[in-house]
Amino acid sequence: MHLIPNDNGLYCPVEKVGTTFWRRFIYQTLNTNKFRHLYQVPIWLALSENYPYPSKGATRQNISEYFKFMFVRDPYQRIFSAYVDKVFVPNPMFWERFGKPSIQLFRENDTRRCFHDASFLEFVRFATWAEENKQMLDQHFMMATELCIPCITNYTFIGMKKMKCILNSYALTHIQKCKTFKIGH
Structure with missing residues (x-):
């Protein structure tokens, strides 16, 4: 507050x-x-x-x-807005923070070093995983009821x-x- x-x-x-x-x-x-x-x-x-x-x-x-x-x-609008603002547009800091775990956890056979192309589905899976496991949580995708x-x-x-x-x-x-x-x- x-x-x-x-x-x-x-x-x-x-x-x-x-x-x-x-x-x-x-x-x-x-x-x-x-x-x-x-x-x-x-x-x-x-x-x-x-x-x-x-x-x-x-x-x-x-x-x-x-x-x-x-x-x-x-x-749905909120998580899409977070994806566009933090992952889709060029934003290396958030690629590391959100793109990297989205890809590493939910994309098979990926060996890249730059995590600029996480899909919306991968990001949603990551945000859901983070919420369910109470790990790597971020206010950009935490539920308003928790915040x-x-x-x-x-x-x-x-x-x-x-x-x-x-x-x-x-x-x-x-x-x-x-x-x-x-x-x-």
Whole structure:
């Protein structure tokens, strides 16, 4: 959970469901004078920031007063998006991290050193294997229910990615920042 300071907002990121937007938003909230609007925040900067978490002394009552929100996405769209973004496009770091085990575990007679061509089926098999064996897990393909635990956390708001524009506006209104930050150009 990422704390949105001064607004009692808690955001639970689910990768491939608008997390870059929300991390840019939180970055902008924490660093109000660095950029004029969210889309000026470089992606690498938004992703590398150490975002605040609720303090260890926070009680359930304190946290229950927060506007807690998360976004979800159709799981098939989400895993396909992870495949395209991390394996299909040229991305050597993720080829090593996802392509290599996808090929080594699920392709017969392969002796390659570069793992740039893992198929979507191999990647899905790897992600399923990782989940079932609790090994090599990654937030890009872990289940949203494991990342954000919605059955235990009493979320104020759970949005679906396909309705992103409406839901981002709703969440922003409730954490009272849409009045102070430019979202677009």
